[in-house]
Amino acid sequence: MAFTVIGFSLIQLVGEYLFTQRIRDDQRIAESTAQEVGEYLADFDAEKMYAAAMNTAQAEQSRILVLDPLCVVQVDTASQMNGTRFITSEISSVLQGAAGEYGFYDAGGAGAYWIRAALTAFSNVSSMTGIYAAAINHDGALAGVLVYISQVQEIYESLRDIQLKMLLWMGIVATAVLVFSLLVLRTITRPIGELNEGISRMSRGDLSARVSVRGRNEFAGLASAFNSMSERLEQLDKSRSQFVSNASHELKTPLSTMKILIETLLYQDPVDPGMTKEFLTDINKEIDRLNRIVSDLLTLVSIDNGMKLNLAELDIGSLLQEQVKRLSPLARENGVELDCSAKESLEVSGDALKLQQVIYNIIDNAIKYTPRGGEVHCTLAKSGKKAVIRVSDTGVGIPEEDLPHIFDRFYRVDKARSRETGGTGLGLSIVKQFILLHGGTIDARSAPGKGSTFTIELPLSTRKAEA
Numbered sequence: 001m002a003f004t005v006i007g008f009s010l011i012q013l014v015g016e017y018l019f020t021q022r023i024r025d026d027q028r029i030a031e032s033t034a035q036e037v038g039e040y041l042a043d044f045d046a047e048k049m050y051a052a053a054m055n056t057a058q059a060e061q062s063r064i065l066v067l068d069p070l071c072v073v074q075v076d077t078a079s080q081m082n083g084t085r086f087i088t089s090e091i092s093s094v095l096q097g098a099a100g101e102y103g104f105y106d107a108g109g110a111g112a113y114w115i116r117a118a119l120t121a122f123s124n125v126s127s128m129t130g131i132y133a134a135a136i137n138h139d140g141a142l143a144g145v146l147v148y149i150s151q152v153q154e155i156y157e158s159l160r161d162i163q164l165k166m167l168l169w170m171g172i173v174a175t176a177v178l179v180f181s182l183l184v185l186r187t188i189t190r191p192i193g194e195l196n197e198g199i200s201r202m203s204r205g206d207l208s209a210r211v212s213v214r215g216r217n218e219f220a221g222l223a224s225a226f227n228s229m230s231e232r233l234e235q236l237d238k239s240r241s242q243f244v245s246n247a248s249h250e251l252k253t254p255l256s257t258m259k260i261l262i263e264t265l266l267y268q269d270p271v272d273p274g275m276t277k278e279f280l281t282d283i284n285k286e287i288d289r290l291n292r293i294v295s296d297l298l299t300l301v302s303i304d305n306g307m308k309l310n311l312a313e314l315d316i317g318s319l320l321q322e323q324v325k326r327l328s329p330l331a332r333e334n335g336v337e338l339d340c341s342a343k344e345s346l347e348v349s350g351d352a353l354k355l356q357q358v359i360y361n362i363i364d365n366a367i368k369y370t371p372r373g374g375e376v377h378c379t380l381a382k383s384g385k386k387a388v389i390r391v392s393d394t395g396v397g398i399p400e401e402d403l404p405h406i407f408d409r410f411y412r413v414d415k416a417r418s419r420e421t422g423g424t425g426l427g428l429s430i431v432k433q434f435i436l437l438h439g440g441t442i443d444a445r446s447a448p449g450k451g452s453t454f455t456i457e458l459p460l461s462t463r464k465a466e467a
């Protein structure tokens with residue numbers, strides 16, 4: 001639209017310029033000739049009048065008519081209309097007092113017969129012609145009208161030429177702009193369309209939906225953000241169903257064991273009190289196991305739901321000692337030497353119950369996965385603004401390929417051994433979540449057969465520094 005507006009105003013401007021120029025030239029010539037012939041007309045000197053008009057007409061390649069005030073042709077440089085009456089609107093407005101008037105005519109077009117005759121006689125072809133009527137004054141009175149007829153065909157033609165060229169260029173530019181915009185539009189809308197497709201696939205439940213990332217613009221950023229979001233969702237979905245299946249499996253094992261034990265008891269005949277007692281003890285153990293699993297699961301659920309910490313200033317050293325004391329009987333029973341050098345008293349702002357559970361679980365694991373005659377050491381030290389608790393054992397260790405997974409839910413290196421020792425495979429994942437909630441880190445290093453070391457770092461309380 002802008003091109004069209006600019007194009008047409010340009011054509012208009014050029015046309016106006018060309019025609020104004022021409023009108024001004026014609027007017028100048030016509031007026032000077034009118035002045036020249038004024039005297040001769042008044043004197044009825046036809047010869048001199050003709051000579052003067054002819055002079056100009058030949059020089060300018062135009063036709064000149066000299067009319068008396070009654071519009072009768074006195075002089076026609078083309079010698080065709082002498083004595084006839086000739087009138088156009090320009091002539092009549094000069095007769096009514098105008099100094100001069102310009103008009104355009106198409107010699108080949110419609111119009112009064114005599115005008116056409118005047119024009120075609122001059123050019124003999126269908127062409128655009130300009131007529132300038134100038135007043136011939138003598139002694140302050142209107143003595144006649146000089147009609148200056150000249151072809152303006154070249155101006156029309158050059159204007160049409162410019163018009164055509166402009167149209168051509170406008171066409172080319174408009175097509176180029178259109179093609180370019182379509183291309184740009186396509187590069188913009190295609191990724192949006194693809195993203196849209198991906199989102200609707202995802203909302204229909206297909207979490208494997210991904211979109212292709214092209215280039216490095218904002219759309220590429222959006223696409224890769226979408227991809228990482230859907231990947232994360234897919235992972236989450238997978239781990240959730242994995243979790244449900246693991247949990248059901250873990251719950252099913254003790255239930256099946258109990259079912260077998262109870263059925264055996266039901267069908268024993270005659271009743272053996274010794275066996276009954278033994279079986280009931282086993283059933284009781286399985287119920288304990290179920291209880292442990294369920295309470296671990298509930299803990300995990302409450303962590304997932306955004307568990308709140310019950311924060312207090314804790315002396316981590318004495319907390320460690322307490323747990324060591326709690327676990328010494330187990331260590332003794334397992335024939336493992338447990339010692340702890342936590343002389344320092346370091347203040348940590350944390351949830352006492354949860355940190356107790358953390359330390360209990362780590363030392364409990366160390367004892368359980370260390371064969372008779374082994375050792376478990378724990379230390380507490382200050383490192384920068386952190387309290388570092390380290391629990392190391394001389395136990396079975398953890399194979400390198402299992403090490404990255406031991407904090408996963410239900411992950412156990414040796415299922416049979418873990419079950420034997422009463423583990424649920426949820427201990428370390430709960431430990432990790434608790435540590436993360438406290439803004440700390442946990443790390444495990446191990447060499448199979450040589451033992452493992454668990455290192456926990458907790459940020460020290462800032463209260464002392466403030467005081």
Ligand SMILES: Nc1ncnc2c1ncn2[C@@H]1O[C@H](COP(=O)(O)OP(=O)(O)O)[C@@H](O)[C@H]1O
Binds near residue numbers: 366406
């Ligand atoms: N100190 C350790 N020495 C060797 N293996 C360990 C130790 N601590 C944990 N593990 C391994 O990590 C697994 C996960 O530990 P955890 O989550 O506490 O489960 P579990 O209920 O089996 O103790 C254990 O089954 C065991 O294979």
Ligand SMILES: [Mg+2]
Binds near residue numbers: 364365
């Ligand atoms: Mg454990």
